[in-house]
Amino acid sequence: MSPTLDTVYRHSEDVISRFVEGELLIIPLVAGIGDMENDIFSMDETGKEIWTRLNGEKSAAVIIQELEEVFHAAPDVIRADVLGLLDELARRRLIIAVEKPV
Amino acid sequence: MKRASSLYLTNETGIPWKNRAPLLTAIDMELTERCNNRCVHCGINQPEKDAAARERELGTAAWQELLRQAADLGALTVRFTGGEPLLREDFTELYLHARRLGLRVLLFTNARLITPELADLFARIPPLEEIEITSYGMTAASYESVSQQKGSFSEFRSGVDLLLARKIPVIIKGTLLPATRHEMNDFIAWTGTMPSFVMFLELRSRRDSEEKNERIRQLRLPPGEGVRILSTQPDIYRRDMYRICRECEIKPTDRIFTCNQGNKLCIDAYGKIQYCLALRHPDTVLDSRAHTLKAYLTDYLPALRSRRSENAEFLQRCARCYLRSFCDQCPAKSWMEHGVLDQPVEYVCEIAHEQARYLGLLEKEEQAWTITDWPERLKQLADRLQ
Numbered sequence: 001m002s003p004t005l006d007t008v009y010r011h012s013e014d015v016i017s018r019f020v021e022g023e024l025l026i027i028p029l030v031a032g033i034g035d036m037e038n039d040i041f042s043m044d045e046t047g048k049e050i051w052t053r054l055n056g057e058k059s060a061a062v063i064i065q066e067l068e069e070v071f072h073a074a075p076d077v078i079r080a081d082v083l084g085l086l087d088e089l090a091r092r093r094l095i096i097a098v099e100k101p102v
Numbered sequence: 103m104k105r106a107s108s109l110y111l112t113n114e115t116g117i118p119w120k121n122r123a124p125l126l127t128a129i130d131m132e133l134t135e136r137c138n139n140r141c142v143h144c145g146i147n148q149p150e151k152d153a154a155a156r157e158r159e160l161g162t163a164a165w166q167e168l169l170r171q172a173a174d175l176g177a178l179t180v181r182f183t184g185g186e187p188l189l190r191e192d193f194t195e196l197y198l199h200a201r202r203l204g205l206r207v208l209l210f211t212n213a214r215l216i217t218p219e220l221a222d223l224f225a226r227i228p229p230l231e232e233i234e235i236t237s238y239g240m241t242a243a244s245y246e247s248v249s250q251q252k253g254s255f256s257e258f259r260s261g262v263d264l265l266l267a268r269k270i271p272v273i274i275k276g277t278l279l280p281a282t283r284h285e286m287n288d289f290i291a292w293t294g295t296m297p298s299f300v301m302f303l304e305l306r307s308r309r310d311s312e313e314k315n316e317r318i319r320q321l322r323l324p325p326g327e328g329v330r331i332l333s334t335q336p337d338i339y340r341r342d343m344y345r346i347c348r349e350c351e352i353k354p355t356d357r358i359f360t361c362n363q364g365n366k367l368c369i370d371a372y373g374k375i376q377y378c379l380a381l382r383h384p385d386t387v388l389d390s391r392a393h394t395l396k397a398y399l400t401d402y403l404p405a406l407r408s409r410r411s412e413n414a415e416f417l418q419r420c421a422r423c424y425l426r427s428f429c430d431q432c433p434a435k436s437w438m439e440h441g442v443l444d445q446p447v448e449y450v451c452e453i454a455h456e457q458a459r460y461l462g463l464l465e466k467e468e469q470a471w472t473i474t475d476w477p478e479r480l481k482q483l484a485d486r487l488q
Contacts (some may be wrong), residue, residue, distance in 0.1 A: 009236075019123050020176040021230035027178075027204045031228050039111045046107035086105045092109070 001097075002087040003060055005079075008098040009057030015041075015094050017051065022050045026094055033093055041094065048082070050085055056098050061088060110475035118441050123365060124176020125399050131168070133196070134159055134185040137295045139212055139249040141238060142320045143279060145306040145380075146185060146440070160373045162192040164391075166199050166370055171395045173203040178229065181208040182378065185371065194223065206230035212238075213255055215260030217251055220266040232271040232297065235262060240288040244281045260344045273370035276300035277333060278323045286431040302328055302430075302453060305438040307380045313413055322449060325456040333460060343428075344487040347480055352426045356410045358444045367395060377406060378433035383443060424462075424476040426446050429454035462486070 003009070007062035009018060014030045043051060049070060053063045063081050068075055089095040136155055137147035148155040160168075172180060179427070180200050187193060188211055200207050207229040224233070239245030244348055247253035265272050274293045276282065277299055280288070289298070304324050305315045323331070335338040359377075368376040373390045375398045376382060388398050411417055420431055430450040433443040440447070440480070458464040463479050473479070 012140070016202065018173070018204045020178070021119055021124050023119060025117070026203070028230070029201055029208070029227060031226060038134055042110055042112050042117060042118070044108050046109075047109060050107055082109050085109060088109050094109075 003074045003083050003090065003097075005058055005061040005064070005083075006060050007086070008056060009086060009090070009095040010098055011051075011074060012094055012096050022089055024051060026051075039094075046081065050082055051089075052091075054095055106211075114188075121277050124178075124368060125365060126177045126395060127175050127365045128173035128179040128181070129168075129366065129395075130181040130183060131165065131173040132368065132370045132379065133165070133187040133190050133193070134184065135371045136189050136214075136331060138189060139186070139238070139254060140253050141248050142250065143248070143277065143303050143318050145304050145318070146308065148185065150186075150189060150221050155419060157369075158372045159190075159282040160369075160390075162195060164373060165196055165472055168390060168459065169196070169200050169203055169205065172367075173205055174394060175399070177205060177207045178434060179208055181210065186212055186215065187250075188220070194220070197223070197229075197358050198227065201227055201229075207380075209233045210236075212236055212249075213265070214257040216261030216264050218220070218264060221268050221270065224270050225268040228270070232273045233265060234273045235265075235276060236275045236277065237289065238277055239294060240285040244285060247281045248277070248279060257293035267466060270302065272281075274298040278328050279321055280303055280323070283327070283331065286331050288334065296341055300332060302450075304380065304435065307382055307434070307438050309382075309438065309441060325449070325453040328453060329456045329460050333456065340461070340487050343457070344484065347461075347483055347487070351422060354422045358405075358409045358411050358416075358433050359407045365399070367398065375401070378434055381437055383437045383441075409443070413442075413444045415446055416444040419451075419471045420444075421471075422450075423471040424473060424480075425454045425458055425470040428457050447459050 010047065016027045016029055016030065018025045018027065024043050024047070042050070049067060050063060052087055053066065058066075060082055064070070064079050067078050067082065086095070090097065108426070132146075134155070135146050135148040136150050136152055137144070139147065139148060139151070139152045156488060169180060182193075182196070187209065191198070196226045197207060205236075208231040209229060224436045234256075237245075238248040239255065243253040244254060245258065249255075262272065262274075274296055276289050278299065286300075289300075303318055305318050345451060361378075363378055366378070368379045370376055374382070375390050375393065375395065376387050388402060393402075411421065420426070424427065429449055429455070435447045435450055436443055436445045439445070455470060458470060459466065461483055463483055464470060464473070467487065470476075
């Protein structure tokens with residue numbers, strides 16, 4: 001399921017994320033994450049800003065709004081970027097969509 | 103935003119460190135000196151049931167604290183070795199602790215204690231590094247003449263099979279011993295497509311038994327025979343040599359520490375911080391119970407690495423030798439053989455010369471440190487191997 005503006009994500013327990021010398025490293029904990037089991041994931045500066053906001057509380061819309069203040073870019077560019085990355089992270093099981101309370 | 107955000111797959115060497123590489127990239131942890139094998143050639147194998155050795159070993163909490171320090175310093179990989187690290191009752195606990203800190207685990211083992219449960223764990227929570235398993239023979243007779251433990255061969259093969267059945271990547275390491283010297287073809291056939299390599303023997307890195315050292319010396323294959331065995335698969339051997347050859351352009355130096363250890367450290371079973379697994383010279387170690395890993399790296403290591411030799415023999419030979427990348431000569435080997443950091447080790451020197459002769463880099467009576475036209479020789483070798 002593709003992410004929407006209302007979707008809230010958190011980091012998966014199946015990966016460990018670490019900042020080492022300013023670089024974000026996402027390391028699989030369990031088998032089956034990524035294309036090959038010995039792969040480490042990383043991200044560019046924009047990706048780091050998005051990853052650190054995936055705390056299980058902020059919706060995609062809130063993250064987009066916050067990034068507009070950080071990067072001063074066109075809203076549609078930021079929106080496409082955030083939703084695109086969330087889709088990629090979710091597809092790779094690095095993040096989990098948080099269920100909305102009933 | 104200047105560009106679209108991106109997620110990319112990488113590895114340790116592929117990480118584009120924008121600022122600088124981590125202070126510590128990897129750490130070796132020698133969890134125990136005890137082993138369930140009693141290999142005739144081994145440099146580190148206290149008896150499995152040695153209560154005194156066990157009592158001296160670092161406890162679980164101490165290892166966990168050192169793992170935390172290593173992760174905080176940026177390490178991405180920990181090597182668990184021994185002795186036989188699976189003898190530790192807390193091995194699974196330490197393994198999971200390391201993986202949950204985001205460390206990849208490189209396990210050195212003889213595989214005898216691999217159980218279905220442990221193999222399942224490695225399948226579910228992979229170490230992210232190949233498990234390195236040493237083979238001491240291709241039959242029960244040859245293996246157990248080395249391991250001196252009845253039943254050890256079948257346990258070893260069972261352990262390997264448990265891992266392979268779960269598609270857990272392994273590397274098989276062979277040993278060049280009189281008992282295995284005629285088994286190279288069987289070894290190659292068995293390992294098949296699995297990565298594998300064979301190695302020469304080292305003396306005991308604790309320098310604690312001249313009797314055992316003398317036994318190891320007696321078991322060492324003559325360099326010529328070792329190279330003949332290593333080159334059983336000439337294409338693979340020459341390819342490996344070509345890779346080393348490319349790294350071989352070394353300028354003369356009187357520095358003692360010229361190895362590629364990089365930003366790595368080792369902790370021995372009793373908590374001593376070492377430059378590497380094999381180097382236990384008391385002038386090169388600190389106690390982790392009194393010093394942090396960071397203190398060793400920042401306050402102690404730079405001075406150690408800058409040491410220069412005043413040994414005339416080292417300066418005449420090793421400091422000028424262009425085969426340094428071929429050669430295993432290093433402070434640790436020197437310490438194991440001679441108790442000092444910079445004495446040429448004849449055995450490793452002879453092996454390097456034998457390899458160079460096989461590759462056509464040296465004539466029969468030539469000594470590498472007297473050669474002046476070595477850049478041309480290396481280029482010719484590279485041209486031949488391409």
